[in-house]
Amino acid sequence: MPILDVQHIEKHFGATRVLEDISFSLEQGQALAIIGSSGSGKTTLLRCLNFLESPNQGKILVNGETLFDSDDPATQREAEVRKKRLHFGLVFQSFNLFPQYTALENVTLAPRLLAQERSDFKQNKKAILEEIQAEGHSLLGKMGLSDRADHYPHQLSGGQQQRVAIARALALKPDILCFDEPTSALDPELTGEVLKVIRSLAEQKTTMIIVTHEMAFARDVADQVIFMDGGVIVEQGPARQVIEQPREERTRQFLARYSEN
Numbered sequence: 001m002p003i004l005d006v007q008h009i010e011k012h013f014g015a016t017r018v019l020e021d022i023s024f025s026l027e028q029g030q031a032l033a034i035i036g037s038s039g040s041g042k043t044t045l046l047r048c049l050n051f052l053e054s055p056n057q058g059k060i061l062v063n064g065e066t067l068f069d070s071d072d073p074a075t076q077r078e079a080e081v082r083k084k085r086l087h088f089g090l091v092f093q094s095f096n097l098f099p100q101y102t103a104l105e106n107v108t109l110a111p112r113l114l115a116q117e118r119s120d121f122k123q124n125k126k127a128i129l130e131e132i133q134a135e136g137h138s139l140l141g142k143m144g145l146s147d148r149a150d151h152y153p154h155q156l157s158g159g160q161q162q163r164v165a166i167a168r169a170l171a172l173k174p175d176i177l178c179f180d181e182p183t184s185a186l187d188p189e190l191t192g193e194v195l196k197v198i199r200s201l202a203e204q205k206t207t208m209i210i211v212t213h214e215m216a217f218a219r220d221v222a223d224q225v226i227f228m229d230g231g232v233i234v235e236q237g238p239a240r241q242v243i244e245q246p247r248e249e250r251t252r253q254f255l256a257r258y259s260e261n
Contacts, residue, residue: 001064003028003207004049004176009058011044018044020232022058026176026224029205033218033239036228037254042211045228046178049209050088051081062087062175089169089177093184095161097153103164104149107171108136114172139167143197159190163197177201179210215258219243227251 002025011019019041026032034042047053049060051068054076060068067084069075097106111132115121121128140149143163153161162182169177179198183191195217201208202221212218218225218239225242227235227250235248246252 005061007059009055012056018231030223031202031208032224033222034211034226040228041231050090051084087175089174091165091169091179093181095165099153102150104136107167108132143167158186159193162194177208
């Protein structure tokens with residue numbers, strides 16, 4: 001059973017049809033790269049998976065549980081949205097860190113808020129918060145930021161801020177970690193350090209969806225690649241097959257344009 005099963009997702013904004021009949025699945029421990037030109041629907045798809053947007057049609061299942069079904073109003077209740085988002089960690093193009101909090105505070109903020117809803121929080125508050133703090137330090141260590149825990153975002157480089165954002169997404173232990181062009185806001189010299197972290201996560205078999213324009217990275221790191229154009233999936237398959245030997249003419253044209261830039 002796949003960890004993620006997306007069935008016939010559609011998303012419209014008025015008369016503009018942004019996603020059309022999007023279906024794919026993802027196995028536990030796989031990395032999926034989504035490629036395509038700007039405006040092809042990649043970011044909207046991630047936003048639907050994270051329930052920042054509500055699809056007009058289709059189903060989304062995680063570990064066999066139906067999180068969204070356009071034919072079942074019970075799956076669309078606003079009260080359930082936050083719980084559904086916990087299945088997906090999202091790293092945005094921009095870092096979106098809280099400027100008034102340190103790196104460690106940014107990473108531990110959401111776990112601390114969620115912990116307050118635990119039935120045993122009051123009686124075990126000290127131990128729970130110490131555990132969250134230790135986990136935050138551990139995640140920053142994995143990002144190579146042990147010595148930056150007390151630094152504020154303005155004291156960090158762009159690459160360091162994005163690594164804090166990755167640690168923050170991991171802090172909630174999501175089933176699937178999603179990246180929306182995580183290097184697009186970085187200078188070329190900082191892109192490598194973020195891609196190195198994502199590569200390491202892939203080697204650790206973290207289940208991931210990565211929207212990216214880094215074709216070589218997608219080819220070498222992803223298990224599967226989806227090419228989108230005009231809101232539809234044009235081609236999907238093993239990463240090297242799609243990028244090195246695409247079957248569809250639209251895929252070939254996109255990759256040819258990309259290689260010229």
